[in-house]
Amino acid sequence: MLSFLLLCQWAAIVASQIISPSVQHAKRAILPVGWSRARRYSSDAIIPLRFGLSQPNTDMRTLELLLHGVSHPDSPAYGQHWTPARVARHFAPTDESIGVVTAWLSQSGIRSNRLHMSKSKGWVAVNATVSETEVLLSTEYHVFVHSESGKEHIACDQYYLPAHVAPHIQIVTPSVDFNVVLSKRHNGNSFSTEVSLGQPRAGTVFPQFTDAIDTLVPGTEHCDKQITPGCLRALYNFHYSPISGEKNSFGVVEYTPQAYVPSDLDKFATNFSAFSGPSLVGSRPSLSSIAGGVVQTASRSFDFNGESNLDLEYAMNLVSANQPVTLYQVGDLQMGASFNNLLDALDGSFCSFEGGDDQENDGIYPDPLPGGYQGQDCGSVKPANVISTSYGYNEADLSPAYTVRQCAEYAKLGLMGVTVLYSSGDNGAAGNGGLCLNPDGSQTSGGRIFNPSFPSTCPFVTSVGATQINPGATVADPESACQQVISSGGGFSNYFAIPDYQKGAVGEYLTAHSPPYSNTTYNSTGTSRAYPDLSANGANYVTAVNGGFFLVYGTSASAPVVGAMLTMINDARLAMGKRPVGFINPTIYSPAFRGAFNDITTGTNPGCGTKGFSTAPGFDPVTGLGTPQFDKLLFLWSLLP
Known part of the structure; x- marks a missing residue:
C-alpha cells in the first residue's frame, strides 16, 4: 500500500x-x-x-498496433519482445x-x-x-x-x-456486473458442479467420450476410428526431434479439481512410444502450483481426470521426453480459480490491473475458507513460450468490461513473446452446454441467436477449432470439420472488433460465402472478430483414463496438439539463436503463410437450431485457416528473424 x-x-x-x-x-x-x-x-x-x-495504451486499437510491431512478419521489430518490466511501466x-x-x-x-x-x-x-x-x-x-x-x-x-x-x-x-460462475460444492471426497462444461472456476471441462476401447489398432491405417500420436504425425507431417530442451518451454493449464492420473500417463506411454528420445514411462509434467493448485487424488472419474489426462498424454508424447512440459495447476480445492488467477501468476501487474480480480467470478486469495490457500500468486510464474488452455466461457457469461480487461492481458503476454492458445468450444455456433442467446441477452437451450466463446473471441489469443478424418478415409485424405460427437466452435464476436490481421481473410469469406442468416442470428456486420484461427483433429482420440482406454472428442484435444507443434518450431528457432514465435496470428494470416495449412472445405458447425456456418476455401468460422502442415510452418518460421 x-x-x-x-x-x-x-x-x-x-x-x-x-x-x-x-x-x-x-x-x-x-x-x-x-x-x-x-x-x-x-x-x-x-x-x-x-x-x-x-x-x-490499453484500448484495443492501441494494443493491436503495439502487438503488431513485434508479431507481424513484415515489421522491422518482429520478434523483439518486451520484458515484463517494460510492460509494467508502459501500462x-x-x-x-x-x-x-x-x-x-x-x-x-x-x-x-x-x-x-x-x-x-x-x-x-x-x-x-x-x-x-x-x-x-x-x-x-x-x-x-x-x-x-x-x-x-x-x-x-x-x-x-x-x-x-x-x-x-x-x-x-462491486457495481453492475453479474460475472457469476457458481462454484463447486465439496462433499466429503466427491465434487459436484452447478455449471455446464467449460466453466473454469468449477473445474469442469470440454471433452466428450464414448465407449471404452477393447482393442487398440496399431499403425496409421485406421485413424478414422482411433486417433493416436502416430496418426497426428502422419496427418500434419509432424516429425521433429527437439534439441533445445530446457531452453524451451511448453505449458498446459488445468483447473482444480481436474487432475491427471500418473498411472494413466504410463499406460499411454507404454502403448504409444514418443517419436524420439527416451521412454516417457515414469515421466511427469513439472508442476507449477498456482493459487494453491493441487493434483487431487480423492475423486476419480472421466469428469475429474479426462481433460488433464488427454492434454498431457498428447502434449508430452508429441514433444517427447526431451522437451519438459509444465503443468499449470490452478486453484485450491476450496475456492477454485479462473483464468484471471492464472494471469495474476503469469504477470504480477495483472493482480491489480483495472481493479484487480472480480469478487464473483474469480478465486479471491488468500482463501478464507478452512484449509484454503493463504497466499496470493502475483508474478510468481515465468510464462512458458507456449501456453495451451482447453477451457472457456460463453462470451455472454461475462460483461464487456471483464472480457476487455482480460483480453488486454493476453496482448501483454503477446508483447512478452508468449503464444496463448484456447480451444474454440464443442457446440458449434452455440455456447457451452448448447446454450444460445435470446433477444433479451439471456441464454437458453431454445435460443436462436449464435453464442460465441471467450477467450476465443479476444483478438490477442489464438483460437483452435476441430477437424475429423471422415469415416472410411485415411490420413492422406482431406479432413472435414468435426461433426462426430462434438462440433467445432466458431463464429463472430459480439464484443470485439475485427483485428487488422484478419480483415482480408474474413472479408473474402463473407463476400464469397455469405452465411444464410440475418443480423438477428449472428453478428453479420463483418466488423467483428471471427474465430477459430486454425484447427487440428478433435475426434476419436485414444486416451488412457482410470486404467482403461476411451475415445475422446473435443477442441480441447486440438489445442495441445497445436501447442506441441508450435513448441517444436520454437525449439528450432532457439537452436538457430532466434526468439520464440510469440503471438502468431499476424504471421499465420499473412500472405507468406497462406500455403502452410491444409484447407478444410467440407462440414459445418451446427447450433441454435441451424446447421451453423459452413466451411469454405480459405478462412471460415468453423476451422479457421485450416490444419497446420508442420514441415511448411517450420520452414517459413525459420526464415523469419
Missing part, C-alpha cells in the same frame, strides 16, 4: 477543482437468468469498494488519474487516511458504507438472490461518476 502522505500529496494536486456534473459510467442491460432482486442492502453495511484506474496509470480520483473521493467526504492504493497504482480501494457508496455513485444497492442455489449477490443497476472523473476510472467493483 502507498503511504497516507503520498495519497495526500496526489489529492492536493487537484483539491481545488470543482466536481463536475455526473454522467452514467455503467449500466446492466438485463438481470441474469435465475437472479431476482430481494431487498435493499442495509445502509450501514460495509462495501469493499474498488476503483480500477484507467491505464494508458502504469498516470499520476493525473490518481490525483483526480483521490481528490474527488476526498472532496466527497472520504478522508485520505481511509484510502488504500496498490503497489502498481492500478486501483484505489476504500471500505465504505452502503450509504456513502450510494451517494458517491448516485445509485442504490440491492441484494439479489439466485433461485436455485440461494446464493446472494450485491449489486446496483447502474452508477454515475462526475464527468471529469469518469475518464480516469475503468471499472468500479
